[in-house]
Amino acid sequence: MEFFHTHVGAGADAEVRATLQSTRLSEGVRVQAFERALAAELGMVRPAAVNSGTSALHLALVVAGVGPGDEVILPAQTFIASGLVVRMCGARPVFADVDPLSGNLSPADFAARVTPRTKAVIPVHWAGMPCDMAEINAVAAQHGISVVEDAAHAVGASYRGRPVGALSRFTAFSFQAIKHLTTGDGGAICCTDPHDAAEVFRRRWFGIDRASSPMSELGERDYNLADIGYKYHLNDYCAALGLANLVGLPDRLARRRQIAEQLDAALADVAGITRLARPTDRVSSWWLYGMRVERRLDFVRALRDRGVPASVCHLRIDTNAIFGGPFELPGTAVFDAEQINLPVHEALTPADVAQIIAAVRAGW
Numbered sequence: 001m002e003f004f005h006t007h008v009g010a011g012a013d014a015e016v017r018a019t020l021q022s023t024r025l026s027e028g029v030r031v032q033a034f035e036r037a038l039a040a041e042l043g044m045v046r047p048a049a050v051n052s053g054t055s056a057l058h059l060a061l062v063v064a065g066v067g068p069g070d071e072v073i074l075p076a077q078t079f080i081a082s083g084l085v086v087r088m089c090g091a092r093p094v095f096a097d098v099d100p101l102s103g104n105l106s107p108a109d110f111a112a113r114v115t116p117r118t119k120a121v122i123p124v125h126w127a128g129m130p131c132d133m134a135e136i137n138a139v140a141a142q143h144g145i146s147v148v149e150d151a152a153h154a155v156g157a158s159y160r161g162r163p164v165g166a167l168s169r170f171t172a173f174s175f176q177a178i179k180h181l182t183t184g185d186g187g188a189i190c191c192t193d194p195h196d197a198a199e200v201f202r203r204r205w206f207g208i209d210r211a212s213s214p215m216s217e218l219g220e221r222d223y224n225l226a227d228i229g230y231k232y233h234l235n236d237y238c239a240a241l242g243l244a245n246l247v248g249l250p251d252r253l254a255r256r257r258q259i260a261e262q263l264d265a266a267l268a269d270v271a272g273i274t275r276l277a278r279p280t281d282r283v284s285s286w287w288l289y290g291m292r293v294e295r296r297l298d299f300v301r302a303l304r305d306r307g308v309p310a311s312v313c314h315l316r317i318d319t320n321a322i323f324g325g326p327f328e329l330p331g332t333a334v335f336d337a338e339q340i341n342l343p344v345h346e347a348l349t350p351a352d353v354a355q356i357i358a359a360v361r362a363g364w
């Protein structure tokens, strides 16, 4: 049984082959078609496709104006990329605590850590469950702070009936190989402000406005850069894979929800498990099925012996030397010490799900 599953859609061979045969490999019509499909099918606002989730986060911070001397607030319960992008801007990551029942940023602890230097906040939708976005956006608006959602785990999630990718000034997605929707590697940035979106599109390709800078007769575009641009665009053959993989995504997300509900029901009375919160005003994308357990290493070993992989996926990042921690984060300490995830992907068969349930119920 796999812990993660990489979905390569039935149409992928033909889509990618057609792109290769066209010999138009870099950013072009398929990237545009992929962006239109992300907006139409997932409700993403002005998605700009880029070559990774890390690039998406970094470019969003750049366009938000984050630079040396600034502080960016984020949870420690995330992947290292969320913190590295802050350092790539020359800014200082300030780690805020999470709710130990979700792994998501605590709006109250975020508010408590705001200083005059705070320029942005990065709420991470841990495991695909959306953060408290109304509260986070309210605190951010009060202090003039840009919100950059890290939605690497949250393709297809929604909050109060609205899709993730339409909620905050910036949202960054990842289409890396083990995500719900993959382009091999890739990502997207969504912007609710059209001016931000224009800047993202310009600066993802060196800072040259590709769409409206025609070639001169001499064979070069007319540009005069005044700021740094990046080579962050997505390629057409990656977008072709993304287009093929968008087919059936809602069904695959629904299957994940169904498995999560089955696990919830079957594991509700198991001693030693703390179930995570299930707020009724949001829908998780169920990238991970997480919970907290007592004696975690015993749990992982017992399940492994019964053929079921369990994983922490990511441990808190503030302990890395580059960030100088660990910091005093009581909710994070509890969550990080006890959190564990079970397989929840759409390739699991009913027999696999039964095996997972039996393996946990047999004890550890």
Ligand SMILES: Cc1ncc(COP(=O)(O)O)c(C=O)c1O
Pocket: 052, 053, 054, 055, 078, 079, 081, 082, 124, 150, 152, 153, 173, 174, 175, 176, 185, 186, 187
């Ligand atoms: C929370 C989080 N943020 C950012 C990233 C970076 O995404 P990518 O690998 O596409 O650069 C990941 C990747 O797993 C992630 O889990």
